[in-house]
Amino acid sequence: MKKLLYILSTLAISILSTTTLIACSKKNLNQPKQLSKLEQLQSEISNLETNVNKYSEQINKTELEKQQLLKEINKIQKEINSLKEQETSKIEELNLLTNKKNAINKQIENLNSQINSIDQISKKDQEKISSLTKQIKEVKQNLTDATTQKNINIKQIKNLELQVKELKEKTNRVEKEILENKSKKEELIKLKETSKLEAKKTKDILDKLKNDKIDLNNQKTKLEEQIQKEIFKESKND
Numbered sequence: 001m002k003k004l005l006y007i008l009s010t011l012a013i014s015i016l017s018t019t020t021l022i023a024c025s026k027k028n029l030n031q032p033k034q035l036s037k038l039e040q041l042q043s044e045i046s047n048l049e050t051n052v053n054k055y056s057e058q059i060n061k062t063e064l065e066k067q068q069l070l071k072e073i074n075k076i077q078k079e080i081n082s083l084k085e086q087e088t089s090k091i092e093e094l095n096l097l098t099n100k101k102n103a104i105n106k107q108i109e110n111l112n113s114q115i116n117s118i119d120q121i122s123k124k125d126q127e128k129i130s131s132l133t134k135q136i137k138e139v140k141q142n143l144t145d146a147t148t149q150k151n152i153n154i155k156q157i158k159n160l161e162l163q164v165k166e167l168k169e170k171t172n173r174v175e176k177e178i179l180e181n182k183s184k185k186e187e188l189i190k191l192k193e194t195s196k197l198e199a200k201k202t203k204d205i206l207d208k209l210k211n212d213k214i215d216l217n218n219q220k221t222k223l224e225e226q227i228q229k230e231i232f233k234e235s236k237n238d
Contacts (some may be wrong), residue, residue, distance in 0.1 A: 069230050073227050118188070
């Protein structure tokens with residue numbers, strides 16, 4: 001475009017000089033040959049003027065194209081800025097969800113630990129049941145032996161009654177503990193499953209956000225490349 005402006009300036013000076021020459025020649029020369037020459041020069045000047053006007057129109061057209069390109073570049077730049085803002089927002093969401101996922105995983109670990117503790121208690125409960133079973137057999141044998149005795153006294157009966165009563169109380173106590181532990185374990189397993197589902201949902205959202213972030217980054221790169229192409233195109237026109 002700068003070269004074109006230089007050519008136009010040179011042409012304008014040439015036109016002005018030639019016009020001045022023609023005006024001066026008309027005052028001093030009347031010969032047909034010279035008049036013919038002047039007419040030829042006038043024709044050339046008219047052609048030059050036509051070309052200059054054409055170049056001027058081309059410059060105006062190029063300037064208009066440049067303005068349109070700049071407008072398009074500004075539009076693309078706004079889209080890039082918008083994508084950058086979205087990307088920043090996605091990164092913040094990713095961080096929040098990552099923290100949430102880590103917290104859920106920690107919760108699952110704690111629940112597993114509690115379940116393991118209850119399993120250990122259950123083993124102890126099993127030992128208590130084995131002990132109770134053994135005691136029940138002993139008391140049962142004592143009762144059998146007592147029924148075969150002919151001269152069983154009240155003290156022996158009272159002692160057997162006490163053994164049965166203690167076994168009942170101990171059995172009820174162990175049964176209550178077992179039921180409580182079972183209930184706790186079931187509740188913990190439910191919480192664990194809920195946490196697993198929540199962790200899966202969070203992971204799915206995280207994966208989607210990561211893909212969204214990649215898509216946004218690709219869009220931004222394409223727009224930046226488009227701007228570079230537009231700038232290169234404009235520089236070639238200049």
